[in-house]
Amino acid sequence: MASIKLYTAIFGVLMVLSTMQAALEFTGLLEEFYVPIMGVMLLLSTIKAVSVAGWYMHVFDEPRAISYLAIAAVIGVLALIAGAAYSIT
């Protein structure tokens, strides 16, 4: 069980990362470098998601099998999205 301090620190990081995402949009870089910026954007979301899952949902303290369960579902989603998107002629 982590301390309130750690939870607060994570909360701070999450807020900063979200602000960064919005800030990225305002730089207008999206116009020029759409795909790389999109990658960064989704990466930031992933970092946030893993932090919430890892610390707030205590996944880091649970048996690995819990992570595998969640990862399996995410892989399923990615398979659907990738397969469907790739199939477009």
Add this chain to the structure above:
Amino acid sequence: MGENGHLPPKSNIKRWLVTTNHKDIGVLYLITSMFFLVMAGILALLIRAQMWAPGATVLDPGGYYQVATSHGFLMVFWFLSPFAFGFANYVVPLQIGADDLAFPRLNAMSYWLYLFSGVLFGISFFQGATFMGGWTMYAPLNAPAFIPNYGHVGSFAAILALVMFTGSVTIGSVNFLTTIYRMRAEGLRMRDIPLFSMSILLTVWMMLFAFAALLGALVILSSDHLLHTSYFADVDGNPSSGGSLLWTHLFWFFGHPEVYIVFFPALGAMAEIVQTFSGRRLVGRKWFVIAMALVAIQSFIVWMHHMFLTTINLPIKTIMMVTTIGISLPFDLMVFALIYTMIKGRVRWKTPFLFVLGALLIFIVGGITGVFLGAIVLDYSFRGTYWVVAHFHYVMASGAVALIGALYYWYPKITGKMYNEFLGKIHFVVAFVGFNLLYFPMFVVWETPRRMFEYSAGFTFWHRVASVGAVLFAASFVIMIYNLFMSLYSDRVVDDSPWAYTGSTEWAVPSPPPTENFPGTPSFTSGSLRFLEGPEATDGGVEGEEATPDGGQVTAAADHGEPHPDHASWWPVFAGSSALLAGIGLSGLSPSMFVWPFLFALPAFVYFVGAVGARRDGFTVLHGAFLSASFLLLAVFIALFHVTQGIITGLESAPTYFWLALAGAVLGVYTLVRLGFESFYVPEPTSSAQWPFGEVENTKLGMWTFLGSDIILFGAFIGSYVFTRFEFGWQDWWHVAHEVGGLEHHPVWPGLLNTYILLASSFTVVLALVFARRGVGTTEIGPLSVENRKLTLGFIGTTFLGACLFLLNKGIEWVDLYFHQGWTFNADIMSSTFYLTTGLHAAHVVIGMMLMLFLMVRSYTGAYQGEDEARTIEYFGLYWHFVDIVWLFLFPLFYIL
């Protein structure tokens, strides 16, 4: 109700309404599914009557399409899987040495949702017309603009019935996964659980993910019906550009795993029956299990072999052809393992074995013809013909035939009586001959177009043979029903095991087993690795020479004697009936009317939480606050209703559907509140740590598995968005919404603000948990000394407030977009995906808020203070953080990119 915990006797109808015992529920599933088998079978006979001559007119075209469609729905959804789950309910806990499933009340709820979803489907026939577009519900024939007017209500009711069924399946999957992972008897290793339980485990894994995708597809489709979004076709009847393809992706991502979902339990039963009747452990058991697991995983990457004739590109078709051929290899292994076991053992030709052998032969034909279909070029010719019909009946009905074998196999266990062996064999012969007469001609005249009744006159002979076969096949079931019914009253009493060489634990207890299953705590720690027969062998069986891990001994430990508390609950059946009422109501309501019954349920919910909570925990200020708040909310509701509908005119013009939906919604929330406050028997695992989930408690594992399915549900929505946007041209997306859809501005601010709010609310849930865990007592905050209980309550309250702000902010945003900018649900596909995906998320927020209301009244009384007590908050936190995580992706996807 259930205060003393005893169930009424089985002769009492009330017993069957309130029971939560897995064996009772297993029996209910078996009987109900057989009822649907009869219903779907009659529809099948109607099909065969129509096919007696080309272009026959037994049914008019609309009637025929309804019959063919609902035959498919009923067989696949309401017969096959539930029939298998009747056995799963009955047998799995016995096989793994558990007292019951992990969540008995949820199990009852699964059953009632299943039954009432079938009732709703039945009702859809009488609402004009039920759905006509085939069980695959291809777009755009599934969209309102492509359904004749007289079929609108019934079609939507059928879709809602499927939604309800999906709910039942998801609850069931969570329950079985938790049970098999957590409730095994001590010493029973995962890899050693009997093959039937193993096949159920893999089935529920597939179910958990596949049905979530179906739910996504169905919710999207429902929204096209109810909200007039334009995923599949717009209201004017223009199919959307990627809509048809989108549907096939969503449907078959579910649909292919589904065909294994219906087959796997049969496979598991086949393995056990082959073992028992050849007196041998399955040859290559380990590889058999590995093969099943491989198939289960691979089943999610072959779905486009159903789409060879769509516009998907050649490379992906080729990939899918390869994965399809790949998936047939493990099947070969399994078939050979079964055959080889029969050859190496000494077969006893009892009825269950005959059915399994028949099923295996049939399956081989079906499998081989499936490989034809998996070849792209051949499928160009076969698609949409009777070849496909013949193929999937050979495979699916093979599963059904195997499960009939399972019925004969477990009938003595369930009833304590032996069926009539002679009649059983007659049944087999008639069924096997009838089956092949029915389906083999379909290969011969495969050029008949599927789902049509016009065919070339030259095919008439073979279609008549098929129709004769159908009558024969149907008649064989009359023999079975007669046999099983009469045998109930026979004097052929059986004891623990009527079969020699049984290897699994269900045969080590009396037939039928007592309510508490085992005389003591079952344990496998002695590792008795031999074929376990019943304590007394009944028909001279000798011990198998092969060691098997499939069984164990029942060691009597004394600590089991006390009777079960609260085994009975009315609330599951009420949950099912309220869903039925709400479903009927929803099917017939217009977009402007349908929200009101559900909005009305919110003040009702707040009222019930206050009132029921006060009765349970004693009246407190907070209960009073809830009661008053409910009246305030009611006032707001009435005001809103009056402004938009006009009270008098609104109510006067409200159709019966309105009142049904209202009744369903109110009864539904009342039921949920009562379920929440009911103190109920929960079976405890025999050992606290079990591989692979260690010490994760049942409810936590249940929550995680549920979240797993929720990931797929959101994935289906996000996937639809990504697919449609790709199809459209990723970067043109918003530009087009601006130019064509009339969207003026869609700022980042509301999204960012809501991200802040949700993250903060996640943080406060964590704090609530921290202070709940500190137990009773106080915490010093600066100069103040605050009770932990109040801190817990305070932080849940803050979270609730955060959720309110989130919705408020979203509401302001939506009002601006929808009304001021005129960017309605069906303005363009961009608006449809935006509103629906973020709307699904908002619905999750609302559900979270309802849970929080409940947590608030309970935490006020200190119910969650302490390491163990705090768990409830932890489980809620898992849900809430998950909702937060989803938003973390929706924010960039819908506001920035």
